[in-house]
Amino acid sequence: MLKNKVMGCKGASLALAGMMVLGAAGAQAQGLGNSPYSRIGLGDFNANTGGVRQMGMGGVGLAAPNNVNVNELNPALLYYTGRTTFEAGFNGQYKTVKNATASNRSGNGNLGYLALSVPLSTKWGAAVGLKPLSTVDYESNILQDVTGTSAATVLKQYKGTGAISEAYLGQGFRITKALTLGFTASYVFGTVDETTGTTVIINNSMAALERSVERQHVRYSDFGFRAGAHYRQKLGKALNMNLGGVYSFGYNLNGQQTNTQEREDATSGAQLIPATTLSNTRGSSYVPALTQVGVSFDNDKNWSLNLDVAQQQWSKFRSINATGPALANTLRFGLGGEFTPDPGSVEHYFQRVSYRGGINLAQMPYQPSGKTLYDRSVSWGFGFPLPTATALDATTISLAFTYGMRGNTDVLNSTLGTSNVQESYIRGQLGITLNNRWFIKRRLQ
Numbered sequence: 001m002l003k004n005k006v007m008g009c010k011g012a013s014l015a016l017a018g019m020m021v022l023g024a025a026g027a028q029a030q031g032l033g034n035s036p037y038s039r040i041g042l043g044d045f046n047a048n049t050g051g052v053r054q055m056g057m058g059g060v061g062l063a064a065p066n067n068v069n070v071n072e073l074n075p076a077l078l079y080y081t082g083r084t085t086f087e088a089g090f091n092g093q094y095k096t097v098k099n100a101t102a103s104n105r106s107g108n109g110n111l112g113y114l115a116l117s118v119p120l121s122t123k124w125g126a127a128v129g130l131k132p133l134s135t136v137d138y139e140s141n142i143l144q145d146v147t148g149t150s151a152a153t154v155l156k157q158y159k160g161t162g163a164i165s166e167a168y169l170g171q172g173f174r175i176t177k178a179l180t181l182g183f184t185a186s187y188v189f190g191t192v193d194e195t196t197g198t199t200v201i202i203n204n205s206m207a208a209l210e211r212s213v214e215r216q217h218v219r220y221s222d223f224g225f226r227a228g229a230h231y232r233q234k235l236g237k238a239l240n241m242n243l244g245g246v247y248s249f250g251y252n253l254n255g256q257q258t259n260t261q262e263r264e265d266a267t268s269g270a271q272l273i274p275a276t277t278l279s280n281t282r283g284s285s286y287v288p289a290l291t292q293v294g295v296s297f298d299n300d301k302n303w304s305l306n307l308d309v310a311q312q313q314w315s316k317f318r319s320i321n322a323t324g325p326a327l328a329n330t331l332r333f334g335l336g337g338e339f340t341p342d343p344g345s346v347e348h349y350f351q352r353v354s355y356r357g358g359i360n361l362a363q364m365p366y367q368p369s370g371k372t373l374y375d376r377s378v379s380w381g382f383g384f385p386l387p388t389a390t391a392l393d394a395t396t397i398s399l400a401f402t403y404g405m406r407g408n409t410d411v412l413n414s415t416l417g418t419s420n421v422q423e424s425y426i427r428g429q430l431g432i433t434l435n436n437r438w439f440i441k442r443r444l445q
Contacts, residue, residue: 033094033425034104034106035097036097036138036421037421037423038135039194040325040366041317041365042133042253042287043135045133046133047290047312048073048226048290050072051112051431052069052089053338056338056358056400057337057358057379058357058359060294060306060335060336062246062306063230064077064244064306066080067080067081067083068394068396069398070117071117072117072127074228074294075183075184075226077180077228078125078126078172079124079173079230081117081118081119081125083435083436083438084118084436084437085433085436086115086116086434087434088115089432091110092108092427093428094106094107095424098409098424099421099422100410101419113129115128115130116128125171126169126171126172129167129170135163136192136194137161139158144156150203152203153200153201154201155197156196158195158197161193162218164190165189168186168187169185169186171183180230181227182229186226187221187223188220189221194216195214198212198213199211209266210272211263212261213263214260215260215275216259217259217260220254222251224248224249227246228244231244239298239299240298240300242296242297244296246290247292249289250288252284253286254283255285257281258277259278259279260275262274284320286318288316291310294307306358307334307335308333308334314330317365325366327365328363328366329365330362331363334360334361335358336359338383339355340353340354349387353382356382356400357380358379358380359378360376360377361374361375363375368412371410373407374406375407378403379400380401381401383396383398393436394435394436395435396433397430397433398429398430401428401429403425403426404424405425406423408422
């Protein structure tokens with residue numbers, strides 16, 4: 001029977017792999033709105049915060065086992081996979097970006113993640129999936145005076161797009177009655193394109209404007225590893241305590257960097273001078289280790305309360321081109337939970353709905369003028385089981401929302417008029433979870 005289960009899982013994995021290729025192309029084609037902070041380091045980094053269930057609880061759930069959603073946040077929780085589970089998440093975001101003098105609004109949406117988990121035996125569960133690791137999406141224009149003359153100004157245009165994703169295989173094992181361990185291996189890949197355009201504007205000149213453009217293209221690919229543990233202890237007749245921990249190992253993310261330069265018409269964008277390759281080199285960026293711990297309490301029926309803490313060593317980050325400001329280590333705290341009034345209710349549908357909420361406070365790795373910036377947010381979400389659910393087959397539609405603010409608009413230099421950047425955002429995620437019991441042994445009547 002176990003042999004049949006492995007063969008079935010392999011077929012599903014190959015099918016998902018094709019979907020992941022399509023998903024990766026879509027996810028890397030666009031970000032979730034202009035974010036100047038994604039210009040630094042590897043971009044907006046996803047510090048292993050899970051899927052739609054975790055988002056609705058403030059990004060927590062390291063120690064919260066679940067038999068409906070995919071438990072990829074902590075691979076040790078994959079042991080609790082009761083049925084073959086496929087899950088897909090779709091993201092949307094609308095944000096306002098502002099500094100001390102100006103503001104901008106933007107928004108977008110994309111495919112968030114794909115995941116498939118399978119119970120391989122009574123003590124072993126596994127999952128494959130695709131999820132984002134970081135996103136680069138920014139665009140800014142800066143008008144500067146030319147030193148020594150008032151007859152010309154320089155327009156600097158900065159733009160970056162791209163994403164880094166990870167396709168992973170995770171496994172979770174039951175070691176003792178209370179202890180489970182897990183391990184995840186990921187293939188990390190993606191591309192990032194950054195452009196710097198320079199246009200010299202001569203006052204009262206009728207000549208066509210030309211723009212010098214420098215482009216940097218980096219293609220990343222490498223492997224990453226993550227280990228997890230979970231311990232569950234009964235404290236009373238209707239109370240359980242869970243402890244969870246995940247350690248994502250630091251690694252060198254290899255990349256191929258190509259720098260080119262060209263000249264184009266500033267108005268039409270038509271190329272005037274063909275691109276010239278300035279350099280084509282290989283290098284690596286160091287992705288720092290991430291440590292996460294969590295504690296959870298539940299009654300093994302309809303509620304759970306969770307607290308997670310994460311620390312990442314961004315002070316050890318190294319860019320492939322060795323440029324950019326030094327980064328600082330970060331801490332993140334999340335508190336959240338979920339409540340389902342009556343999971344077995346027949347007459348009242350909304351008694352079967354899961355209600356989630358949470359708060360999150362995180363340090364950002366950027367410290368302008370030596371001051372730490374913060375990302376503060378509040379989250380809420382719902383899990384709607386479809387009425388057609390049976391013991392063999394079930395579908396759940398989940399919604400999660402986050403409202404937050406990161407950074408501030410403190411003035412850094414009053415003479416130059418520079419200040420920090422503040423982002424106010426509302427994020428939404430739609431999750432679709434399909435549960436099905438595979439590999440049922442047929443019995444002859």
